[in-house]
Amino acid sequence: MKLQQLSLFLENRPGRLDAPLEAIAAEGINILTLSLADTAQFGILRLIVREWDKAKRVLEQAGWVVNLTEVVAVDVLDRPGGLATVLKILDGAGLNIEYMYAYSLRRGDKAILIFRFEDPDRAIQVLLDQGLHVVDGDELMSVAAA
């Protein structure tokens, strides 16, 4: 149920996103979602793609340093309090969230959030126990295709 996320290092300069995204696009690899976290000096580009292993190879051959991380996608009701409910559950279970961001596509009245947990396996167990819907890779692809 975990998803593979690719991260790469970027300097914080205009236009720095272009090169890696073009390298992936040139191989016909579909980007499902991306998020950029940055400081004044540098940034980290996080990507979820269809063929992560191929994308990783392509990026590394082009000279990028690529990091592979397991993340968890969760369905959250897209209305006030929807996110708060999930966070409360996670907090109650003492789960550490390293960071999170929203998946670019929505599904009906639900948004999909991507979480980076310190302990993704336990997080998935807690979320399932509380009746939340954890979105796996295939499902995420089908949202993109729909």
Next chain:
Amino acid sequence: MLTELWNDAEGGFHPASAPDFLPATALKEVQLRRLRAVVARAYKNVALFRTRMEERRLTPDAIHSLADIQRLPFTVKTDLRDTYPFGLFASPMSDVVRLHASSGTTGKPIVVAYTREDIEVWAEVMARTFAACGLHRGDILQNAFGYGLFTGGLGAHYGGEALGATVIPISGGNTDRQIMLIRDFGVSALCCTPSYFTHMIERARELGVDLRDLPLRVGIFGAEPWTDGMRRHIETEAGIKAYDIYGLSEIIGPGVASECSAQEGLHLFEDHFYPEIIDPETGEALPDGQEGELVLTTLSKKAMPMIRYRTRDITSLITEPCTCGRTLRRMRRIGRRSDDMFIIRGVNVFPSQVEAALLAVEGTLPHYQIILTRDQGLDRMAVEVEVTPEVFSDRIGALENVRTRLAQAIEHILGIRVELRLVEPRSIARSEGKAKRVIDRRNEGG
């Protein structure tokens, strides 16, 4: 006894290596005889040297023992510039068969000359270098030192051939082809600058070539100082033994000193190059074991003898016997070259100090560059460090932490503030020869 050594099946010993095993007394005899001859030759043919001897009321007859060398005047790098191009030659041009020149970063280059005999000595000391690094007949040696005016390429080339190795004269550059030939030709030994080889390792990894799976066994690296950490990185990543060699164009080129299987200091080929260690401030000779500036006298050079040449390299001599059996004295690896030193806010800084800090934090040495700027009269130092797979993380906090630790490690060693910038992999220019570690923009306008 020496014959037995020569026939060692491992090929660690070659007939050319015989002088490496001379008993101390025989070595001293050879040195004294050659020293007297070279001083006489320089006195007779080089005006600058003769003038300096006359100022000291000295003639070549003043040399009775090796210790008398301390009475002779020094030669310094500016002497070569001041007498540009041919002022220090001791042979007529009709006897000179080769000229090399160094690329000085400013002004005139330094010109060096060789007679046919000098070229033979050079081939001999380079053959002894390769033999000390465990090469022998049958080895395929890829020579990635630059061919041309730089002494590295041709020096290693003639030495490799003299040893009986198969030499590939690929020169520097075209890294993809270097890797292709290493793989396709079954290259067993390679020589170049250590920084260029780390670039080859990096590129091989990108091309999906694992150097550890190939026959490559030995790397012979020189022409710039490199750290033990860099050696460990090279040896692990390429699955080879990495040896340090030393030389400089003014003396002959590569072939002045070489490590052996023990990798504990470089044996000086002191039957041709007589070493002294002096206090760089006072010029006084220092006892063996003490650190100071290396001074070399070419005992057998004909075209361009160098008497007490100040190398500006900081090291010390090791007199204890070496486990390899060579009787030649060793010098410690050069960590600091006084030419590389820069002064910022009154503090003397060597790039190797920055390297030591980066290495302590990261475990391996990342590509880095030091940039000096001046802002409203105040010098600033920035260190750009390429992000490596070892330190990269998907979390901002972890990267900020790396950046802080790197900056603190450098500040701790140097005692001055630095701005540390993490930069993208491959964003710092790679060099095919000596790495350019310091960019000084302090005198550029503004």
